[in-house]
Amino acid sequence: MSDHEKPGPGNFIRTIISEDLAGGKHQRVVTRFPPEPNGYLHLGHAKSICLNFGIAREFTDKMTLARCHLRFDDTNPSTEEAAYVEAIREDVLWLGFDWGEHLYFASDYFTTLYEYAEHLIKNDQAYVCDLSAEEIRATRGTLTTAGRDSPFRHRSRTENLDLFRQMRAGAFADGTRVLRAKIDMAAANLNLRDPVLYRIIHRRHHRSGDKWCIYPMYDYAHPISDAHEHITHSLCTLEFADHRPLYDWFLANLPVPCRPRQIEFARLNLGYTVLSKRKLQQLVNEGCVSGWDDPRMPTLAAVRRRGYPAAAIRNFCDKIGVAKKESLVDLSLIEHCVREDLNENAVRVMGILNPLKVIINNYPTGQSEELIAQNHPQKPEMGTRLLPFGREIYIEREDFMAEPVKNFFRLAPGQEVRLRYAYFIKCREVIKDEQGEIIGIICSYDPATIGGKAPDGRRVKGTIHWVAADRAITAELRLYDRLFTVENPEKAAAAGAVLKDFINPESRVTLQGCRLEPSLADARLDQHYQFERQGYFCLDRQDSQPQHPVFNRTITLRDTWEKIKAR
């Protein structure tokens, strides 16, 4: 008994596949991920990619090789572009999946699809209809009333064939005729009321060029493409459930090599963002974000730029599960996955977001030294680095309070803290400008506490991060927060408002003049960094320059202090 025959844990799709395998319906599993190249992939697609490729991986063993195809659903040249194809391939690869030899395009099947259409015509199961789009709509009927037959429904096969061939030859203008399946204008399922199979679009296709001027509809192309690739399980989202009878109708009425089974699952919805290409396109078009890869966007290109590891997204997709219930997943779940990965892999460094100068008055002027810091406290194998220290340093403005609140155990007048990996310092004096603004503080340090250890065993409650003033590098830091102010922006916008109204004005805050420890001058694009006590950061792949480094904050560290403070 192979592993296949055990019912898969959890989701209903794995259960179905296991049963199909156990019942001998299939020897191997073949799935596919079928993006349309008309936009960028987002986290919702990641769910589908992980599901489809994950199943292929899971149902592969020594005896049987399961696989997942990458197929571009490029049946509509008016919205699709080759550039998207490249971006999508990159995204899938980045996510960690490989289609191997199995890269396909629906456009590869245009000839087959056309021949099948003639087959339907010859069987009196399809006809050329001269009605306009408006007329077709008007005769389709409503949810509760049947549609009316098109006056062209009873053309002869010969006439249909001739007309269809003329359509293909470019004899007609866009929108003047379509090929329709002849099914049932009274069907309760609107998809069966003589659906359009082919429409005329005189437009250059990114792959087939000007070879065609008629293009197949999704409903028609999809089942045939699946069948020709010997897909066993065609997974799609819930809104296609109504299309399944049509999917099956084509498979039953055409000489296809096999009959794939369509199974629907619920699409992903994530809190405080939108996961629909149309809506994302809108944000880009309206200038709400800087582009498809603006780090606040939920696109794969954006989260990659922001610093979300691919492994974290895969883990997230595992955790959310697959079901038919429409749900809204907590943003905190993906954040947890990102932190979990980054905590493990990010190199620890120190960086000051809002610098406050500290002068250590008993540290000899002109003296400096190098102190040893660990790159990851829990992983000594990640090594150490040297941190320059001197008389003048910067600390985080937030780590000093002239009038400390209760339980504030960082720096305050007379209070002692540890400078991470350095010394204990005590605040002696506050320097203010004419406006009374604090511009620096004067502290004393205890040389005996070098490395941050107290030989006398005395304890300090706070440890803060710092950088040496003269050796720090200056950088721009971009802090990101949730894109929207409401958890369910689509729902909020449906209630009369527009999406734009719910954009979080603080979703991006740019900080200039941040001071970072000198090791960051050699920061690499593929490395994640934890700025201790602040969060995880990575170099921005678009805007960072050697002379002007730009870091994106991937995510903050969990902040219990925020909660304590709020009480």
Next chain:
RNA sequence: UGGGGCGUCGUCAAGCGGUAAGACACAAGACUUUGACUCUUGCAUUCGUAGGUUCGAAUCCUGCCGCCCCAGCCA
């Protein structure tokens, strides 16, 4: 009012007739040279609801209620 789908903890989600997994969130505590991490503990007598079948029901049956999708020559 037609058709399709769905209702299990705040959020996801197992469960498939034998007496409610797990994760996130949250709360309390321990540890701590990151108020991070880690650890420990707590968190659905109840599965939309009302009946029925059964020794036994979240699981089977019936009614009701609620939510989502469908009238593109988009996918």
